[in-house]
Amino acid sequence: MELWYSGAVVDAVREAKSRRALFIVYVRDDNEQSEVVDKLWSDVWAVINDTSNMIVLRLNKGSEGCDQFTAIYKVQTYPTIYFINGQNGQVLKVVEQIGEDSSKLHELIEESLKIIAPKQEASPQVTKSVEEKVAEARARLKEIYDKREEEAKAKEKEDEINRRRLGQQIQLDKQKKDEELLRKQAEEIRRDRLEQQKLQEKIKAQIQQDREEKRRKFEQEHSSPPEQAKAKVTTADVETPKINYTRSRLQFRLTDGSFFTEDFPCDVHMKDVYAYLNETLPADQYRVGSYILRTTHTRVTLTIDNPSTLKELELVPTAVLLVINRGNVHSSSSAVSSTNVFQSIPLVFTWFMMQFNFVYQLVFAKLFGNRPQQPEQTRSTSRVTNDRQVNKSENFKTDSTSKSTVRRFHNTQDDSDDEEKRTWNGNSTQQL
Known part of the structure; x- marks a missing residue:
């Protein structure tokens, strides 16, 4: 009587595990060796x-059960017998060549049963209740949760330390940058003061030299002939030391009122200055070729193709240049011209x-011998003015000639007021 297990592979594995039995799997083929093993x-x-105490399963090659088994245990040859511990699925022995003696196969079965027998005897002693297993699982889970919580706290602490260290480093870098910027600004201010001081000293020396020259000329003009024969001291004899500047400090003023400063060598040309501005100015407002440079006082336009250097253009040691858009130049000139036309209309009238x-007054005086009648308010004003002139006759003086009857009254006390009021002349654009 053959005692093969008739169920599926999954059922056989489940039953072997529940019974803690030996799980034997015989995988065969349709060859002669498989027929010998069947006998x-x-x-x-x-x-x-x-x-x-054992579950014996026979699987034919190509069947569904065989495919399921070979997916877990790799079968190389047919026939093959697997002796597996049903408790943990451990492979005890794999037999591929048995021979023609059934006693050898019986011995292999007995040896496999002896291997799992002690575990079967000891298993009832180590069997635990469901409550104990649940308690152990809870303790294990609690240990895992505690470990994860400790790891999370340690990671959070490390992240906080790294964040503080990064913040301190950023603050130190910012402080260094601020100190470097202050140092550069202080250096620029000191350099500007030195240049301004040198310029002031040069101007003072030039003024003193001019004064000395004027004094000498005055003394020579009013001195005796022997003294005039003395050698004249000119400005060419006393020359101030010239400073050879190697760098030019240019300040660029934009149309919105902002400005920035940059140092250039004295021997660079305007194309280098334009190249620097093309990289510095905002591209949306000052496109390449859409602006020009112009000096402030002499109003000289400096184009990019100017062959002269900064020293030749007298932009050393410092200079201020206006950055003007070409569109703004035309619009402003047209606006100014139209404004001047409208402002000149009242002046012409x-x-x-x-x-x-x-x-009219000249013709009236020739015909009638006196000036035209003035309004009453004008006459009263003239009367009051005449009274004031009589009372202050000592402060006035008259100018006359032998060939003219015109008299001019001049008030010496009101010179300061008249100087502020006399702001109109024939070429002025101001109205009376």
Whole structure:
């Protein structure tokens, strides 16, 4: 009687594990060797009657159960017998060549049963209840949670230390940058003061030299002929030491009122200055070729193709350049021209009225011998003015000639006021 397990592979594995039995898997093929092994199993079944402590499963090659088994245990040759511990799935023995003696197969089964027998005897002693297993699982989970919590706290602490260290490093870097910037600014201020001081000393020396020259000329003009024969001291005899500047400090002023400063060598050309501005100025407002440079006082336009150096253009040691858009130049010039035209209209009208009034008074005086009648308010004003002139006759002086009857009254005390009021002339654009 053959005692093969008739269920599926999964059921066989589950039953072997529950019974803690020996799990034997016989994988065969349709060859002669498999038929020989089948006869050996028939002889073994005749000897063994009790299979309560083992589960024997026969699998044919190509069947679904064989495919499931070979997916876990790699079968190389057919036939092959696997002796597996049903408790943990451990492979005890793999037999590929058995021979033609059934006793050898019986011995292999007995040896495998002896290997798992002590574990079967000891297993009831180590069997634990469900409550104990649950308690152990909870203790294990609690240990895992505590370990994870400790690792999270340690990581958080390390991250906080790294964050503080990074913040301190950033603060130190910022402090160093601020100190470097202050140092550069202080150096620039000191350099500017030195240059300004040298310039002031040079101007003072030039002024003193001019004064000495004027004094000598005055003394020579009013001195005796022998003294005039003395050698004259000119400005060429006393020369101030010239400073050979090697760098030019240019300040660029934009149309929005902002400005920035940069140092250049004295021998560079305007194309180098334009190249620096192309990289520095904002590209949306000052595109390449859309702006020009112009000096402040002489209003000289400096183009990019100017062959002269900064020293030849007299932009040393310092200079201020205006950065002007070409569109703003045309618009501003047109606006100024239109504004001047509108402002000149009242001036022209006033000039014509004055000329007409002068001609009218002249013709009236020639015909009638006296000036035209003035309004009552004008006469009263003239009377008050005459009274004031009589009371302050000592402060006035008259100018006359032998060929003219015109008299001019001049108030010496009101010179300061008249100087502020006399702001109009024939070429001025101001109105009376």
